[in-house]
Amino acid sequence: MIRSLAAAALLCACTAAADAQDLPIFDAHIHYSHDAVLQVPPDQVAKILREAGIKKALVSSSDDDGTQKLKAAAPEIVVPALRPYRKRGEISTWMHDPTVIDYLEDRLSAFDYEAIGEFHAYGDDIGTDVIQRMIALARERDLLLHHHGDREALDLIFASWPEARVLWAHSGFARPDEVTEALSAHPGLWSDLAYRSDMLGSDGLDPEWAAAFTAFPDRFMVGTDTFAPERWYYVASHADYSREWLALLPQDIARKIAFENAEAMLAAE
Amino acid sequence: MIRRTLGRLCLLVGLMLVSAAQAEVLLSEDEIARALSHGPWPPAFEPDPSNRVSGLPAAIALGEGLFSDPVLSRDGTMACASCHDPAHGFAEPRARANGKVLLDRNALALVNLPAHRWFGWSGDTDNLWAQSLTPIVNADEMDQDAAGLKQALVTSRWADDYAAVFGPPAGQDADDVLVNIAKALAAFQETLVTGPTSFDRFRDALEAGDLATAALYPEAAQRGLKIFLGRGNCALCHTGPAFTNGEFHDAGVPYFITETRVDTGRHGGLEALKASPYTLAGPYSDDPEQQGAWAVRQVRPLHSDFGTFRVPGLRGAARTAPYMHDGSLADLRAVVRHYNTIDMERLHADGEAILAPLGLSATEADDLVQFLRSLSDDQP
Ligand SMILES: [Zn+2]
Numbered sequence: 319m320i321r322s323l324a325a326a327a328l329l330c331a332c333t334a335a336a337d338a339q340d341l342p343i344f345d346a347h348i349h350y351s352h353d354a355v356l357q358v359p360p361d362q363v364a365k366i367l368r369e370a371g372i373k374k375a376l377v378s379s380s381d382d383d384g385t386q387k388l389k390a391a392a393p394e395i396v397v398p399a400l401r402p403y404r405k406r407g408e409i410s411t412w413m414h415d416p417t418v419i420d421y422l423e424d425r426l427s428a429f430d431y432e433a434i435g436e437f438h439a440y441g442d443d444i445g446t447d448v449i450q451r452m453i454a455l456a457r458e459r460d461l462l463l464h465h466h467g468d469r470e471a472l473d474l475i476f477a478s479w480p481e482a483r484v485l486w487a488h489s490g491f492a493r494p495d496e497v498t499e500a501l502s503a504h505p506g507l508w509s510d511l512a513y514r515s516d517m518l519g520s521d522g523l524d525p526e527w528a529a530a531f532t533a534f535p536d537r538f539m540v541g542t543d544t545f546a547p548e549r550w551y552y553v554a555s556h557a558d559y560s561r562e563w564l565a566l567l568p569q570d571i572a573r574k575i576a577f578e579n580a581e582a583m584l585a586a587e
Numbered sequence: 588m589i590r591r592t593l594g595r596l597c598l599l600v601g602l603m604l605v606s607a608a609q610a611e612v613l614l615s616e617d618e619i620a621r622a623l624s625h626g627p628w629p630p631a632f633e634p635d636p637s638n639r640v641s642g643l644p645a646a647i648a649l650g651e652g653l654f655s656d657p658v659l660s661r662d663g664t665m666a667c668a669s670c671h672d673p674a675h676g677f678a679e680p681r682a683r684a685n686g687k688v689l690l691d692r693n694a695l696a697l698v699n700l701p702a703h704r705w706f707g708w709s710g711d712t713d714n715l716w717a718q719s720l721t722p723i724v725n726a727d728e729m730d731q732d733a734a735g736l737k738q739a740l741v742t743s744r745w746a747d748d749y750a751a752v753f754g755p756p757a758g759q760d761a762d763d764v765l766v767n768i769a770k771a772l773a774a775f776q777e778t779l780v781t782g783p784t785s786f787d788r789f790r791d792a793l794e795a796g797d798l799a800t801a802a803l804y805p806e807a808a809q810r811g812l813k814i815f816l817g818r819g820n821c822a823l824c825h826t827g828p829a830f831t832n833g834e835f836h837d838a839g840v841p842y843f844i845t846e847t848r849v850d851t852g853r854h855g856g857l858e859a860l861k862a863s864p865y866t867l868a869g870p871y872s873d874d875p876e877q878q879g880a881w882a883v884r885q886v887r888p889l890h891s892d893f894g895t896f897r898v899p900g901l902r903g904a905a906r907t908a909p910y911m912h913d914g915s916l917a918d919l920r921a922v923v924r925h926y927n928t929i930d931m932e933r934l935h936a937d938g939e940a941i942l943a944p945l946g947l948s949a950t951e952a953d954d955l956v957q958f959l960r961s962l963s964d965d966q967p
Contacts, residue, residue, distance in 0.1 A: 353932060357843065406932040438936060466936065513935065515889040543890075546933045548842050548849040552893045555854065559888070 341561050341572065344580035345375040345553070347436070347487060347512035347541025350384035351406055354547040360391035363550055367395050370554040373577065376485075376541070378436050378464065380406045382425050397584065399433035399464055400425050402452060406545070409438045413446045422455055432584055435464025436487050443467070444474035453478050462584065469500060476504050483586055488513050494526040501534045508583045512541030523566045535571045539580045610802040612793070613809045619793050621816045626790045628828050628902070629780045633701070637714050638770045639873040640752055641777060649748045650775025653768060658743045659736065660729035667722070667772065670694040676906035677779060682914030686728040691844050693914035696907040698779045699900050702829035704882055708896045708912040709856025710835065713883045714872070715776060717865035720769035733761035740764060766871050781903040782965030786812075786958075804961070811958025814951060819926065820941045830901035830962065835892065839929045839942060840911045842894045850912065853892035860886070891935070905963030919959050923952045
C-alpha cells in the first residue's frame with residue numbers, strides 16, 4: 319500500500335514535470351525596440367521564442383518597426399500591439415505630445431493591431447487630449463489597451479470608455495489583494511504579471527497570490543518584459559520560471575494563466 | 588639646485604596655507620550628517636567565523652605566499668597575482684581578465700573584502716574562501732582539481748607552512764586540502780584594507796566639529812561630494828564606509844559579451860550560489876552557529892536580477908582602472924560621463940528609478956572625479 323502510494327506520487331511528479339516542459343506560453347509583455355532590433359536580429363528573436371515554447375506573444379515596440387519586423391519573422395507567434403512611442407525615452411512625456419496621435423493614426427491605417435500599448439500613464443494623465451484621443455482610436459477599432467500605471471489611471475480609463483478591455487501591465491505593481499479588488503471592480507480588466515517575482519516565496523506559492531489566482535482564474539497572464547536588448551536572452555529562463563510556479567497550481571488554472579487567458583482576452587467582445 | 592627647489596617648496600606651502608585659511612566647509616548640516624555615514628575608516632578587524640584560520644598570522648603568511656605562487660595552477664603558469672596585481676590595487680589594467688581563454692569579466696580589486704556579503708560581480712559565493720577556491724578549479728583559469736592541488740602542495744615549498752596551520756596534508760582528504768588552501772588565501776586577502784584618505788580626514792574633522800581641519804579638504808572634492816550625496820544619487824547604492832550596499836543593481840551598463848551571448852549577472856550568480864557546496868550553510872563552514880547563512884537560505888531569484896551586478900566599493904578605485912564588470916570604461920572620467928548621460932532606454936521604468944542623466948557641467952564632472960579620487964589618496 320505504502321509502496322504503491324509512493325509510486326503514484328512519483329508518477330504524479332513525472333507527469334507534472336513533463337507537462338511543465340511543454341506547457342505552452344502566451345507571453346503577454348514583449349517589446350522589440352529599436353536598439354534590440356539592431357543587436358538581436360528578428361530571426362534570432364524568432365528562434366529564441368520558438369525554443370522557449372512561447373506559442374504567442376503580445377508585442378509592442380518603440381518604435382513600431384520592431385513589431386512589424388518580428389511579425390514577419392514569426393507570424394504564428396506575434397500578436398501586434400501599437401505603442402505610442404517612437405523611442406522608449408518618451409515614456410513620461412508622450413501624453414503631452416500631439417504628434418503622437420499622427421503617429422498612431424499613420425500606423426493604424428497601415429498595419430493590423432490587436433491592442434494599443436503598452437503605454438505609461440498615471441492619475442489624471444488619462445484626461446490629457448492625447449490619451450483621450452488614443453482611447454477614442456482604440457474604441458473605433460475595438461482594440462485592447464495595455465496600460466502601465468496606477469489604479470487611479472486605470473479607473474479613469476474605464477470612466478472614459480466603460481466597455482474597454484484593459485490589460486494591466488505588471489498589475490500595477492500592486493499587492494495581490496489590490497489587484498483582485500481592481501479585477502472585481504472592472505470586468506473588462508486582465509492582469510499581467512510581468513517583472514514580478516513575488517508569486518513565488520521561499521515556501522512555494524505566495525498564499526495571497528494563490529488566493530487571487532483561485533478567485534480570478536480567467537484573468538491573469540505572464541510576461542517577460544524585454545525592456546533592454548540583452549533581456550531577449552532571459553525569455554527562456556523566464557518561461558521556465560513561469561512553468562515552475564505554475565506547476566504549483568491546479569493544472570487547469572496553470573494552463574489558463576500560461577496561455578488560455580490571453581487568447582480569451584483577445585477574443586473577448 | 589636643491590636649495591632652489593626647497594625655496595619653491597616653501598613658497599608653495601605658504602600659498603597652500605593662505606588658501607586653506609580662506610577655504611571653508613561647503614556642506615549643509617544635512618549633507619554633513621550623510622557624509623558621516625561613509626566612515627569611520629578603516630573598520631576594526633573581525634575574524635570570519637566561517638574560516639577558523641581567519642586572522643591567524645601563520646595562515647595569513649601562508650596565504651600571502653600562495654597568492655603569488657603559480658604552484659596553485661595545474662600547468663604552473665598562473666598565480667592569483669597574475670590577474671590581481673598588487674601594483675594595480677589588486678586588480679589589473681586589462682578590461683577583461685585573461686585565463687586559459689579571455690574571461691567574461693574585469694578582475695575585481697581585492698581590497699576591503701570583509702565589507703561584502705556576496706562575492707564576485709554576480710555573487711556566485713557568500714564567503715571569501717569559497718570565492719578564492721573558484722579560480723583554482725575553474726577550467727578557464729587555474730584548471731586544478733583537488734587531487735592535483737594536494738599533490739602540488741605536498742611537493743612545494745609550502746608543505747611545512749601548510750602543516751603548521753592545518754596539520755600534515757598527507758592524511759587529509761583532497762577536498763579538505765583545497766578548502767584549507769582557500770581559507771589561507773582568504774585570511775591573507777582579509778588584511779588588504781585601504782588606508783584613511785583625505786576624505787576620511789575631512790569626515791573625521793566634521794565629526795569632531797573641527798571645521799578648520801575639515802576646510803583643508805579641497806573645495807572641488809567637497810563640491811563633488813555634494814553631487815555624490817545629492818543630485819547624483821550615487822550614495823543610494825554606494826553606501827556606508829566602503830561605499831557599497833553590497834547588493835546587485837542595474838547601473839545601465841550594457842551586458843552583451845558577444846553578439847549572441849550576454850552576462851546574466853546576478854541571475855546566473857544566484858544559480859551558481861544555490862548549487863555550491865561551499866556556502867555558509869554548507870558543510871565546509873567552520874562556524875557551528877552558521878552566522879550569516881540565513882542570506883543564502885532566504886535569497887530568491889527575481890526577474891530584476893538579470894543583468895545586474897554587485898555595487899563595487901569605491902575606496903582605492905582610482906588605482907584600479909578600467910571600470911565596470913566588463914572593464915568597458917577606461918577611467919573615472921568615463922564613469923562619470925556614463926552616469927551623466929545614462930541611457931534611460933536601457934532601464935526599466937520601475938527598476939532603478941533613481942538613475943537619470945545628471946546633466947553635469949564639465950566643471951561639475953571634474954568635481955565629482957576629484958571627490959572619487961579623494962577616496963584613493965591613501966598610501967597603499
Ligand atoms: Zn513594459
